[in-house]
Amino acid sequence: MEAITGSVVPLYHQIYLVLRDRCVADCDATLPLPGELDLARQYKVSRITMRKALDQLVQEGLVTRRRGAGTFVNPNVARQTLEQRRSTGLLDNIISSALDTSVRVISHARVAPPPDIAADLALPAGEIAVRTVRVRSLASGPVSHITTFVPTVIGDRLQADALGARPMLTLLEEQGVKVGHARQTMSARLADTGVASLLDVPVGAPLLAVRRLVLDADGLPVQWLQGLYRPDRYEYRMDLWRGGDEEARVWYQKDEVAQP
Structure with missing residues (x-):
């Protein structure tokens, strides 16, 4: 990544x-x-x-x-x-995609995250975090269902109306968070009843699932994110380069592009 x-x-x-x-x-x-x-x-x-x-x-x-x-x-x-x-970096791409869509905030509240998410955020079991659920849409309709968890030390400063108007990463940085890097995994998932209704797809429809953990410049986790995307309205592309020595020529990833 x-x-x-x-x-x-x-x-x-x-x-x-x-x-x-x-x-x-x-x-x-x-x-x-x-x-x-x-x-x-x-x-x-x-x-x-x-x-x-x-x-x-x-x-x-x-x-x-x-x-x-x-x-x-x-x-x-x-x-x-x-x-x-070529991609100008993951952060530029996330912001660009976010600004080019409209957002509806479904929920924004303090909750205790599941144990695996708490562990990713380096939070003690049972500690509260700020969970936000949003749906992003293009002119053609909903494209993604985004769930984020943010530690309360910074999440309590995020307002629901601001989250409906501007990218969360931008708002976090305005709160003084210095973003360092992100770890991301991708897989597939079937739409459950709640997500299906919000994304306007049948229950059981295939979705692209992206999970991302954003860390600050000191390596501390500041945001856990899961994005569920409609594959008919979202495209993930990457450029690969041929590299390595003469005995071990391999494809390697240099830039990534993820766009609705």
Whole structure:
């Protein structure tokens, strides 16, 4: 698993990630992007923040500003980026995916986590943590059911309304958490009655199950997460490189991409 890099991700960079993905996905250069003010309103950020995000796209050559006409995608650069695209790190990808979806908070409460989760979070048996259950949706409908447990020392500072509007990792970092890296496993699972109704799938439908433990810069666990994803609306990709010496050539993983 690619390490999560960095500690605090500026808001303008979060917006830049989403806009970059949209520019790469839509290589049509005939129509301008929405105006700076309209984009700022759409993402509920200041115009200054939006301008910095757009400036970063201009610096990359992905978009061009035309005086009196607007900001346009450079199709050649967009297509090249799409062909050569590499993940910029797990944290950027998580934030990008989170900002590009809507969220409904199902529950947010203090509970005693199951023993295996308490052990992952290095909590004594019976100690309370903050559990949050959310459903993320695209325009086409629900895509994921996310359950997180966070130690109360930081989880008590998270508000349900904020969790419905912004990525949890971003909120944790704003509370002073310095994210170091994550351990992640993937498997398959069948939808039970509760999850099936929230994801709008039949009971027993196959789901992609992702379990992630996020640790801070000191190696202490700060978030346990389980994500259940509809495979028809979620795609997991990775790039593999051929490496090793002449006697033991192997495939190795350098970058990962997980997107709805």
